[in-house]
Amino acid sequence: MLNIQLKGTDSFTQIKIEKGTNNMSTQSEMKAVMQKYLDAFNAQDADAVLALYAENATVEDPVGSPPLQGKEAIGAFYQKVIPMGSKLKLAAPIRGSHSNSAAMAFVVESAMDGHTVNINVIDVMTFDESGKITSMRAYWGKEDCNIL
Secondary structure, eight states, X not given: OEEEEOTTSSOEEEEOOXXXXXXXXXXXXXXXXXXXHHHHHHTTOHHHHHTTEEEEEEEESSBTBOOEESHHHHHHHHHHHGGGOOEEEESSXXXXXXXXXXXXXXXXXXXXXXXXXXXXXXXXXXXXXXXXXXXXXXEOOGGGEEEX
């Protein structure tokens, strides 16, 4: 049992940390899948990206757009997006959780109409017990896009 004090308060929360007590992916497994996602995207390998997803996964990119459901729809999305040549660069370390989710902040670097465009994004992914991505939600909006 680990006691953690919340900064600026007198409150404590207890976190029970046990190895191998549940069927969900571990933080290190989720982080490794997210790194594989970045590597496959940057290698322009849509098939390798798609292989990371569960059969009935969803993608909402950006959050607020209609979610894509299933590998066929998700595969079509990556077959369209990846050949555009964008590169993903981590802005901070990939973060795990005490559940089945992990998140990463990164910058999408793209060339559009002769300009470099950077989009600041946070992806939150959930995982099943086999380590496959069950959902990906990409948080970014107009104010996160910068023309350089």
